[in-house]
Each structure stands twice: as structure tokens, then as C-alpha cells.
Amino acid sequence: MDENAVLAIKKVSIFGMEISQSSLTVSPLNFASFVYLFACFSYFFALAKAGTKNEKFWNRFSALLIFIAWGAHTFGIFGRWYVGGLDRPPWTNLYESLIGFAWMFATFLVYAIWKWGAPLVGAFASPLIFLLMGMSVMTPNKDVEPLIPALQSYWLKIHVLFGMISYAGFTIAACFGILHLFKNKVSHSKIGIGICTLMLLNLGIAGGYESWTMGKFMMTKTVARQMSDGTVQMVADRVPQYPGSNKMITRLETVPYANAFYFAGVVGFVTSMGLFAKRRKKSKLSAHPEMDLDTTSLGTFVFSVAMVFGICCMIALGMKSSPTLTLASNPYLTQLLAMSFFFAGLYLVICWRFEGVYRALPTAQRLDELGYKNILFAFPFQTLLLVTGAIWAKYAWSRAWGWDPKEVWALITWLVYLIYLHGKLLLNWKPNLLSAIAILGFMVMVFAFLGVNLVLSGLHSYGAA
Amino acid sequence: MAAFWDWVDRSFLKLASVKITVFILVGLLLLSIPGTLILQINMSNVDPALEYEYDFWKFGQWTQLFTAYHSFWYVGLIVILSMNLIACSVERWPGMWKMASAKPVAWARETFLRQPASLLHKWEINKQKANIRELESELLKVAKSFSRKACVTESTSETFQIFFQTGQWSRISNYLVHTSLLVIFAGAIISSMYGFEGAINIPAGSAVDSFIVFKEGKAAGLQPVPNGLVNEKKLGFKLAATDFKVEFYKDYPGRPKDFVSWLEVFEGNTSVLKKETRVNDPLIYKNFEFYQASYGRLGDYDIKFRMIGKKDPENNIFYIRSRLNEIQNVEKLKITVVPLYAATNLRGLGPAVQFTQVSAENKAVGEPFWVFQEAPLYDFRREVPWGVVVDEVKEIYFTGLQIGYDPGSPIYWLGCAGLLLGTFYALFVTHKKYFLRYENGEFYFSGTIHRLPSGFEQKVAKIASRFLHASKSIE
Secondary structure, X not given: OOOOOOOOOOEEEEOOEEEEHHHHHHHHHHHHHHHHHHHHXXXXXXXXXXXOOOHHHHHHHHHHHHHHHHHHHHHHHHHHHHHHOOOOOOOOOXXXXXXXXXXXXXXXXXXXXXXXXXXOHHHHHHHHHHHHHHHHHHOOOOOOOOXXXXXXXXXXXXXXXXXXXXXXXXXXXXXXXXXXXXXXXXXXXXXXXXXHXXXXXXXXXXXXXXXXXXXXXXXXXXXEEEOOOOOEEEEEOXXXXXXXXXXEEEOEEEOOOHHHXXXXXXXXXXXXXXXXXXXXXXXXXXXXHHHOOOHHHHXXXXXXXXXXXXXXXXXXXXXXXXXXXOOOOOHHHHHHHHHHHHHHHHHHHHHHOHHHHHHHOOOHHHHHHHHHHHHHHHHHHHHHHHHHHHXXXXXXXXXXOOOOHHHHHHHHHXXXXXXXXHHHHOOOOOHHHHHHHHHHHHHHHHHHHHHHHHHOOOHHXXXXX | OHHHHHHHHHHHXXXXXXXXXXXXXXXXXHHHHHHHHOOOOOOOOOOHHHHOOHHHHHHHHHHOHHHHHHOHHHHHHXXXXXXXXXXXXXXXXXXXXXXHOOOOOOOXXXXXXXXXXXXXXXXXXXXXXXXXXXXXXXXXXXXXXXXXXXXXXXXXXXXXXEEEEEOHHHHOHHHHHHHHHHHHHHHHHHHXXXXXXXXXXXXXXXXXXXXXXXXXXXXXXXXXXXXXXXXXXXXXXXXXXXXXXXXEOOOOOOOEEEEEEXXXXXXXXXXXXXXXXXXXXXXXXXXXXXXXXXXXXXXXXXXXEEEEEOOOXXXXXXXXXXXXXXXXXXXXXXXXXXXEEEEOOOOOOOOEEEEEEEOOOOOEEEEEEEEEOOOOOHXXXXXXXXXXXXXXXXXXXXXXXXXXXXXXXXXXXXXXXXXXXXXXXXXXXXXXXXXXXXXXXXXXXXXXXXXXXXXXXXHHHHHHHHHHHHHHHHO
């Protein structure tokens, strides 16, 4: 974030009315985030009630919430466009690319619910949208900032728009991939191993280097800083590495006792992975014997999730005692923990109500086809993203391709889906494998979209917080 | 010798496998990752030699890890990929061509009946009323509205069959994609052989005839500067930045709105080209492309001021233009001053310059004093027979230009265009064939598609209804 950025409340005149910029743009977006959150919870009920007579109600109610949130979201985005002027599309910094991508994805979701008759895809899609929106809510700089010279190009509009379209297509394809794996009766143990891996990845990033080397669970320290317009804002405490250095480092603060829970969680997930992997005797009573889970592995999994909840409790306790410990300067940690709960919750609900969910889903072939269709649609746009990026880079930075990390990761994403398409079209790979690649591709894409800007440094740094 | 050619043939066949392509793609994917995690020479602000420990540095040098994308392993894999692409393309060409140039075929009645019910449309007409040849020509007209190459494939006294197809070239549009990739690689090779990348900082108001090169192709042919830096190369002409201006947004301090360099190219002493160079708008001269990339403060100021004698001020005004620390001697007043510091906005009081008076031996005389541009009479309070009025204080910036020569660019842009066209055509267009058969008053209509059948059933139904109406209207 630009330390000097002013969170000024600017006025916009619409039909003679003076409206503050934030009430026109930020408020509807924040409202949309909360409605998306409710939609997430509503989808939990939709999953739990799948196959019963209440199924339709919960599906419709969740879809209604998604539509409402999407409406507010659209209003907020176009409000930003109105405020910024036609030459400044609402996708120029981190905040805007988060809401923009979430919007494009929500648009795909609305279309999927409306047209493709797979309402349960919302159960996986809505948490992703909420996580993006939640991250945007916690991004400190929400101002409609004017553009720096490098971004004053019409290629900005084209390049980022294509990026959003292709990434949204890949994301919804991954959601269909997950549903397809469930419908195709990939056993809960196998999916459990996948979920545990995701959890460990989450925890690994959340705990970071310090948890493993120093045995401390740390969070970014918050300080109150006076901005140039006189307002005081809570921001991450960043100091030069040594006096006069250009390299800024972030100061961290220990969360008391959290590391014990952290390690218990890590050990728990590793153990439950082992237990999931172990072959169990199949019960003959169940309708889907191959899907049965034993209580030990499931119990260990639940225990581990409880440990993650323990970390959250410790953070809450820490926040009470230390004023410099806040969630405001830790948006990504918060999102990672929230993501853990959403996905663990979805997994457990589906394990619990598998019978109903199985019946409520369209055929496996249809789900596979929907995922494939979206990748087929998104892939040319990813190619366009790469090519328009090269053209713009040529004009702005004097070279078309410079092996900048953002460029390379976009290329890697392209390669993953290229492999998918070759596997699908020429090698007749099994649908399960293809769905797994679609999910993997989604993870690579998330890294290309957010991870590169947050973790690796490069020329696309204006996208960083 | 025969055994050798046999071996070549066999290995060619082995290389022409999509499985190998996928392996190569996975390898390329994995080998792309280290270069994004490890600092690269000439790409990041930090030199990997300073950042990593000696052992890792040595290992990296050995494995070419710090120039990952130009290393033997990465380039080697791309070469293998190209070979595989060529092998696959050559190997598959006959079959693909056959499919793309699919000759019209006639289906037997049984073939129609084997089609899935959703794709088969059947209807009957009163065969006594209709003239079969008239029916045939009318329906062919309808078919021609879908594809100009629609034709009759079978025509007897009892039956006729019409065939038409759309999008057959999507079968070989993957060739366009693959060829385009090779074209892009070729363009990149030419650029890396003959091209170069560099940069230069020019202080506003000065000129340069050399630049610093970062990346230079083996055949770029740049001339080194005698007694210059190691990577300093001659431009062959003179490039002057006559002026530079940076504009900031009013409400966002430190956020540049626009920066412009007024660049001028001199051959010898004659000016040949002038251009306002902005970000996203380069200056191109000969092989060189100059891109506005950055700017910086030089720490120096361009100051315009007046020295005025208090006795007879009307005739004792001396206009002076100076940089910081330049000794300015006014003979007539017998005064020598030096501007020591300057600021475009000194504590909110506007532009100001600090001067000191010096003696003939260049020793400071008295205390240094500040003069503010916005208070022109302020300096006349000092009890000396002269005063200073500051007219303008301008900070001198240097403009940072990226310099590049990219001879492969037309080639790889062509490749990119082909890549896009090919990708969209290959994935958005499908090869659809349609068959219409009439036999003893019965019509059969069906179609096939070479990929994902989504929406195809509706399309077939739509076309079938057109034929239905056409045939009923003749009846």
C-alpha cells in the first residue's frame, strides 16, 4: 500500500445529488460480501437437506441470496466505474482486482445456477466468492485512485478483462470438478486426503517460517499511523530493514499459546491423512459401502479442525490483551483460517449427507462435461491474456516477454490447462484424473492471480497491498 | 545404412506421441517454477551473487539457475518440445487432412437408425403428391443456406440424400496453433541473437551518445565505448533530453500522473528527430526503441534569479541562471554569490534558495541567507547595497529510458496472431456434419459433431424443422 494514500471522502454528483464515493462504491460491495457469507451458510443447509423435501427451498433461497449479492456487487463495481470515469476501469489495484474477479466469478455462478441446472455448485463457489470479497473488505486502500502512467493504456482494460474471464471460467470448472469427484464416488478417504493436504498447505502458509523455526505463531503487528490528510489509520507495521534501506520488512507479534494448537493441528491432519490412506473394511449395511468412513479417521480430522479453531480462539484472546494485534493488518491469515473452516465444513456435511447429495447432483457425465465446457471457454481467454499482456509489456516496458514471475505463473497456468486439453481430447484420460487436474489448475491459477503479487516480487507490484 | 534409417524412422515414431508431449509440458511446467523463486541475474533489483551464500551461488552458476530461462535445461526442453511438435504434426497430417477435407458421404438407412434418438429426426410426407426431383432441388437450396458446399450424395428414382458440413477446418486449426508456437520460438531466437536490451539515464538538458546494455545478442554488433564501462555501448548518434516534466495527482502526493521527456536525436550536430516520449509511447530511431521507464531526482536545481543594486535599481538588474554551487560573479556590483541549497517548497513557504556571498578568494563572507520566491522584497531588508530576487526554482530530474532492439518482434507477433486465431477456432468451432435422406416418403435427418455435443441436439432439431417445413410446403 502507498503509505501516503489518502482515504479521502470524495463527493460525486449524480443527478444533482452529492453522494460520497464510498457510499456509492464501497458500501454496496461490503453489503454484497455479507450476503455472500449468508449464502455460504444457506448452502450448508442446501447440502444437508439435499434429497429431502426441503431441498428445493434451500437451493432456491441460497440462489436468491447469490442473486441479491450479485446485484449489489454489480452496482458497486459499475459505481466505481462511474466515479473513476470511463478511462479508469474498476480493475486497477488489488482491491479492485479482488472484487472484479469475484464479480466475474459470481456472474458465471449466476449463469450456472440459472442455466445449467447444477445449483449445488454454489456450495463450493460461494465460499470462494466470499473469501475474495472478505479479502477485499480487509484491504486498507479502497479509494478510487487515479492511474499511474504505466497503467494509462487501453491494453489495461482488455488485458485484465480477459484475465478475469478466463480465471472465472477456470474457477467454476474446478467447482464442477469437485462435484464430479463426489458424484463419481471417489471415496471419502481419498477426498479426505486431498482436504488434509489443503489444510496443511493453509496452515503452512498461515504459520509460516516462524512457527517452524522459532516455535511461535506470529501475526503482523498493527500500528496507528497518521495519514497525510490528518486521519489516523490502523496499518501493518512496516519498517526499513536497516536505517535508510529501501527494503521494508513487516514486524510481527507472537500470538500467545497459539503455536501449541498449531502443531496439534498439523500433527492431527498428518495423522488423519494416514488413517484415511489406510484401507478399511467395508460395511455391508450402507447404500454406498465404498464411501464409508470409520470414526477414527473422521474423529482425528474433526479434532484437527478443532485445533484450528483453537488457534482462532487464541488470536481472539490475544486481541483482547494486546492492542497491536488485530485482524485488520492480517487479511490473508484471516482468509486462510476462514477457508479451512469452509472446506472442512463442506467436506463433513457431504460425508454426513452423502446419500442425499449424491441423488441431488446431476449425472457424473454432465458434471464432467460442464467442467470441460468451462475450461474450453476459458482457455482461449487465457491465451488472449498472455498475448495482450505481451503487447502491453512491449509498449510499457520495452520487451514483450521478460520472464517476470507474474508472466511465468500465467504461463504455468496456461500449461496446466494445455495438459488438461491434450489429456481430454487426445489421450482419453479418465474423468476423475481430469477433474483432479482442473482442481490443481485452479490452485495454480490462484497463485498466479494472488500469490505472485503477495509472495514474489516483480513488475506487477502495483497489484500488491 | 538401412538399419540406421530404420532406427531414425522408429525414433521419429516414438517422438511423435502425444504422451511425450504431455511429459514435456509437465517438465516445462516444473522447470518454469525455480526461476520465479530464485533471484535472476539482470531481472531483480538484487544481485543473486550478493543475496545467496557462496556454496549455493556456486551451485547456481554450475546449473545456470540464475539465468533459469536461458539455461541449457530449459532451452533444451523447448528444443525437444519443438521437435516433438514437428514430429507429431508430420505424423498426423495425412489423417487430419483426410478429416478436414472430409468428402461428402452417403449414409445407409441403417446408419440413421443407429443414431441416438435425440439426434435423429424422422418425418413423412405424402409421396404421391411430391415430385422427388423438385423436392431434392428445393431441399438442396435450404441446405445451401447452411453451407454453400452442400451437395446431393445419392440420387435414385426412389431416394435422395443431401450432405453438408460446417467448421471442418477446426480439425486442423491445431496445426495453426502448433505452427504459431514454432514461429514464436523462431522470433524469440532472432530477437535473442540480434537484439539487445539496455537503459540510460539522461539528466534533463543534457545529451548522451552511449548506453548501458543488460542483454546483448551474440550478433547484435554493438560497438563498445573506448575507456568506458564494461557494458557501455555506443549509440552511434547523440540523444538529448531537452526537457523532462513529471506531473503528480493533486490529491495523491507522490502518485505520478504523467511523465514526459522531450527527446531529440542528433546526427553530428543536426537534429533529425524530435518526440515527446511518454510511458506507453516510445521513440523509435534506426534500430533503437526508447521507452520512457522511470525518472529520478538529480539533487540539483535550475535557478533563475536577479541581482539588484539598491542604488539606482532601475539600471542595476542582472539576470542570472545557475545551478547549485556555481559561482556567480556580478562584475558591476563587485559581488560574487553561490546558491547553496534550493527547495521547490520550503516548509510550505514556496520555492526558496539559500545563497552565500563569497570573497575573491572563494571564502564565505557573512552568514548564508534564504531568499523566497513568493516574498520578493524580503531580501532587501539585509543591510547590504544589493539584494536578490528569485524568479524560478526548478528541480532537475533525470529521465530513465529503457532501450531495446527487437528484430524478431514482427515474427513473434505474427505467431501470436496465429496462436490466438488457432486457439479460438480450434476450441470454439466444431466440425459438424449433417445428413438428410429421403426414401419412399420418409425423411431421416441427423448430424454428427467431432467434440462436446453441448447444444448440438437443439441445433440439429432447429435445422430439421427447417427441412420439415420446406418439404411440407412442397407437398
